Amino acid sequence: MLNAPINSVELEMQDQRHSLRGWADLAVLGSGRSEILVHAEGAYVTDAEGNRLLDGMGGVWCVNVGYGREEIAQAILEQARQLPFACPFRNTTNPPAARLSAKLADLAPGDLNRVVYSGGGSTANDSALRIVQHYFNHLGQDRKKQVLCRSEAYHGSTSVSAALSGMAANKIGFDSPDVGVNVLSAPYVYRRPDDTSEEEFCDLLLAECRDVIERVGAENIACFFAEPIMGMAGVIVPPHDYLRRISKLCHDNDILVIADEVVTGFGRLGEYFASDAIFEMSPDIVTCAKGLTSGYQPLGATIVSDRIFETIRTPMEEGALFTHGFTYSEHPICCAAALANIAIMEHEDLPGHVRTFGSRFREALSRLSDLPLVGEVRGMGFMHAIECVADRESKALLPPEARIGERIATHARREGLIVRPLGHLSVLSPPLVLGDTEIDFVERVLRKSISMAADELVREGVWCA
Numbered sequence: 113m114l115n116a117p118i119n120s121v122e123l124e125m126q127d128q129r130h131s132l133r134g135w136a137d138l139a140v141l142g143s144g145r146s147e148i149l150v151h152a153e154g155a156y157v158t159d160a161e162g163n164r165l166l167d168g169m170g171g172v173w174c175v176n177v178g179y180g181r182e183e184i185a186q187a188i189l190e191q192a193r194q195l196p197f198a199c200p201f202r203n204t205t206n207p208p209a210a211r212l213s214a215k216l217a218d219l220a221p222g223d224l225n226r227v228v229y230s231g232g233g234s235t236a237n238d239s240a241l242r243i244v245q246h247y248f249n250h251l252g253q254d255r256k257k258q259v260l261c262r263s264e265a266y267h268g269s270t271s272v273s274a275a276l277s278g279m280a281a282n283k284i285g286f287d288s289p290d291v292g293v294n295v296l297s298a299p300y301v302y303r304r305p306d307d308t309s310e311e312e313f314c315d316l317l318l319a320e321c322r323d324v325i326e327r328v329g330a331e332n333i334a335c336f337f338a339e340p341i342m343g344m345a346g347v348i349v350p351p352h353d354y355l356r357r358i359s360k361l362c363h364d365n366d367i368l369v370i371a372d373e374v375v376t377g378f379g380r381l382g383e384y385f386a387s388d389a390i391f392e393m394s395p396d397i398v399t400c401a402k403g404l405t406s407g408y409q410p411l412g413a414t415i416v417s418d419r420i421f422e423t424i425r426t427p428m429e430e431g432a433l434f435t436h437g438f439t440y441s442e443h444p445i446c447c448a449a450a451l452a453n454i455a456i457m458e459h460e461d462l463p464g465h466v467r468t469f470g471s472r473f474r475e476a477l478s479r480l481s482d483l484p485l486v487g488e489v490r491g492m493g494f495m496h497a498i499e500c501v502a503d504r505e506s507k508a509l510l511p512p513e514a515r516i517g518e519r520i521a522t523h524a525r526r527e528g529l530i531v532r533p534l535g536h537l538s539v540l541s542p543p544l545v546l547g548d549t550e551i552d553f554v555e556r557v558l559r560k561s562i563s564m565a566a567d568e569l570v571r572e573g574v575w576c577a
């Protein structure tokens with residue numbers, strides 16, 4: 113079956129009739145088109161029609177080492193033959209899981225030395241919250257239940273991680289469990305209040321957080337969840353020193369800091385973990401997934417400090433166990449894939465590559481700022497967004513019917529580049545292996561695609577330059 117010839121008509125029919133896919137427009141599912149990817153190599157994917165495309169999305173922010181890595185495929189195959197599954201409970205472990213835990217403890221900041229595995233980023237964040245609740249219950253501080261999150265944040269798609277997320281658009285028609293969320297403003301520098309410097313904006317964000325802590329009471333707040341750079345919100349890079357200051361404010365109030373590094377981890381910003389190395393958050397827990405295996409296997413990890421571990425290791429009742437874990441925690445094949453993935457990153461120094469080529473990437477994209485539709489180009493490392501506006505002075509948005517992100521993505525795809533449309537934004541998070549040739553290509557295609565979209569909008573009378 114693996115090598116069965118691709119019948120794209122049949123596949124499309126099967127997909128359109130039977131899938132219920134995330135972030136799809138269900139109104140057209142059943143009558144629309146399906147994009148079918150069939151092969152990938154390096155930074156490129158090939159679709160069922162034979163088009164070879166530069167994957168500017170890196171899968172979904174995740175294929176960090178690029179596609180076609182034989183070492184990872186071999187590690188998966190060998191582990192499947194050797195031991196495809198092992199019970200992850202009580203005292204049982206398996207070689208890849210034990211080795212990966214030691215590796216993650218080595219790479220993670222500070223005293224983050226204990227790892228809980230799960231199936232991906234959402235469950236890694238769910239695990240983080242359960243551990244925080246467990247920790248404060250152990251300490252007898254059972255009023256500490258409230259959570260600080262940020263507007264437009266994305267922490268996942270399970271009930272709890274979706275509740276922690278601040279994206280209104282992702283909640284339409286869905287219920288949210290009451291996990292005591294207090295939503296702080298996003299550190300959206302580009303859309304900060306007029307006549308406010310970046311420094312003043314940072315002060316305002318800190319003042320807001322201080323007010324919330326005062327109003328809710330530090331004795332009632334358990335933790336602060338934050339992505340170092342907010343991905344789904346549109347690659348929001350916070351103001352200088354914001355994350356260090358807000359994390360310190362939390363720590364001063366005995367509020368645990370959880371860095372969601374599901375996207376920013378594993379080299380995307382030039383470090384294995386960016387929260388401390390770049391942003392000085394001193395997190396108590398780091399969550400990661402995606403780049404941990406570069407998407408070759410599903411795996412999430414919640415890396416917990418020794419302080420938390422030392423507290424929760426004492427049973428709350430005689431014989432009580434740490435009853436948090438999943439059947440597929442410590443999955444040997446996923447852990448083997450992660451180890452092979454990290455070995456590639458280390459061998460090729462991909463974080464170092466990102467530190468060098470990330471600034472070239474940034475410079476190339478920044479040159480697009482001369483296009484009248486482009487309001488801001490922002491990002492860091494291999495994580496960038498282009499924000500389109502109707503008017504650069506007022507930063508007014510184009511009307512929704514302009515579908516600017518979709519338009520640009522459609523043109524780019526025809527030119528051989530996948531970019532991710534997020535409303536009026538075009539997001540780029542490619543594999544970390546791009547060199548000068550690919551970066552030039554991305555710049556060239558985006559310049560052409562944005563210009564073509566602008567011409568269309570003028571022709572349709574939706575916008576004038």
Ligand SMILES: Cc1ncc(COP(=O)(O)O)c(C=O)c1O
Nearest residue numbers: 232233234266267268339374401
């Ligand atoms: C910052 C962040 N956290 C968590 C998640 C959820 O990860 P997953 O889709 O693996 O559950 C995502 C997914 O995009 C993410 O961007």
